[in-house]
Amino acid sequence: MRTLKYAILGLINREPMTGYDITREFNSNNLANFWYAKHSQVYPELGRLMEEKLVTCEVVIQGEKLEKKLYSITPEGKAQLLEWLMKNEPLEATPKDVFRLRMYFSDFMTPEELKNQLSLQLEKHILKKKYLTDIMHENHHDQAPAITTPEFGDFMVLEGAIMREESYIAWIQNCLARCPEEEK
Amino acid sequence: MRTLKYAILGLINREPMTGYDITREFNSNNLANFWYAKHSQVYPELGRLMEEKLVTCEVVIQGEKLEKKLYSITPEGKAQLLEWLMKNEPLEATPKDVFRLRMYFSDFMTPEELKNQLSLQLEKHILKKKYLTDIMHENHHDQAPAITTPEFGDFMVLEGAIMREESYIAWIQNCLARCPEEEK
DNA sequence: GGAGCCATGTAACATGTTACATGATTAT
DNA sequence: ATAATCATGTAACATGTTACATGGCTCC
Structure with a gap:
């Protein structure tokens, strides 16, 4: 699959970057919602991409003697x-989800603990949604940028991340609604 | 984290199972929507759980001489x-999603190819949603089972999987709606 | 001068996939 | 008989995380 390879190529294709820059992108407000990697994975992969001659590297001096590698x-x-972007592959395996796994075994919890778990998770997803919508306001003022700009990709996936949170929130609320009322 | 450990414990807690049974569950209509593993991962993990004395194993003879290990x-x-089920951990990292990553770099495609990619993906998710709703009809007749039964967990996560597909479909339709109209 | 960030790398380990390997049972 | 499924395992490899390791730059 080598998805990390294409994630890095896609970023460098936008503009030349260092390994540090790429790692920062992987922990940003956009990309981190659907892809990420640690620097310990990024640097070796950049080495591989050099070997494969898919990237070139220019050493830039920052200040007195700090060497940056601009790829x-x-x-x-x-x-x-481009070939990777054009692919038509079967749907990926469904994403793993530890919370859903715990809910799958919910009959081993008491109804009270189940409700508690659902409420805690609900709160976290509500906060995450707020975090994402705040970014949407700040970066895009809720307006879709022109297609063919990099901002269009940013906007699309951020919108998708917000919708994903909304769906998760609605699901948890459904689950809570199906739990029986407290005994007085 | 050792999530696989707890996934296996949770299954065996429902009823005694062999490694083969567990692997089959991991590829079923329920569990596979949020957790899975290959048999090459399951058997070694069962060995570890034996060492840790979290499971016991009884050898059962099937037919003439086929040995099954019932855990x-x-x-x-x-x-x-139970301790794991009761946990209150921070939200997991967001799930990786190769299609969203490709959309992030969509400005490197032509608008036509972008639309094509979105349409292809839309089709696949519509099929998946149909597949899931069919299972919902068959297994639960769209009725939530009683809480405290294992079927309640099955139902909850299946409902969640359907909602996840619906949200993905709505997102792709949003993206398509933002793409410009075809020239004449 | 020190804190926090910029910058690059490696090592050890955990998790997950594909392929290799073997043999029994059941249904056609 | 033979194909599909039941049943268990290992080996090699790919991917991802945590920890180790080093040093420069910038702002206070």
Whole structure:
């Protein structure tokens, strides 16, 4: 699959970046909602991409002597990125979800503990949704940017992340509604 | 984290099972929507659980001489499972999603190819939703079973999986709606 | 001068996938 | 008989996390 390879190629295709920049993107408000990696994964992968001649590297001096490696995409890199973007593969395996797994075994909890677990999770997803909508206001003022700009991709996936949270929240509320009323 | 450990404990807690049974559950209509593992991961984990004395194992002969290992949960296993179910941990990292990653880089595609990619994905998620709702009709007749039964967990997570597909479908339709109209 | 960030890397470990390997049972 | 499924395991590899390790730059 080598998805990390294409994630890095896609970022460098937007503009030349260092490994540090790429890692920062992977922990940003946009990308982190559907892809991420630690720097310990990024640097070795950049090495592989160099070997495969999909990126080139220029050493830049920051200040007195700090060396940064600024990576750029090659024509072959662009070609492979485009090929990957055009793919039509079967649906990926469904994402793993530890909370859903715990709910699957809910009959081993008391109804009170089940309700408590659902409420705690609900709260967290409500906060996450608020966090995402705040970013949406700040970055896009809830207006879709023009297609063919990088901002369009940012906007689409952020909107998707918000919708995902809304759906999760609605699901938990459904589950809570199905739990019996407290005995007085 | 050792989530696989708890997934296996949770299953064996419902009733004694073999490694083969567990693997089958991990590829079923319920569980596979939020957790799964291959048999090559299950058998070694069962070995670890034996070492930790969280499960016991009884050899059963099937037919003439086929040996099955039927695993049961121990009191200590039950205790650890319950502890895990009661946890209140921060939200997991957001699930990775290759299609969203490709959409993030959509400005590198032509608008036509972007629409094509969105349409292909839409179709797949519509099929998946139909697949899930069919199972819902068959297994539960759209009626929530009583809380405190294992079927309640099955129902909850299946409902969640359907809602997840509905949300994904709505997102893709949003994206398509934002794409410009075809020229004449 | 020190805190926090910029910048790059490696090592050990945990998790997960694909392939290799073997053999019994059941239904056609 | 033979194909599909039941049943259990290991090996090699890919992916991802945590910890170790080093040093420069910028702002206070």
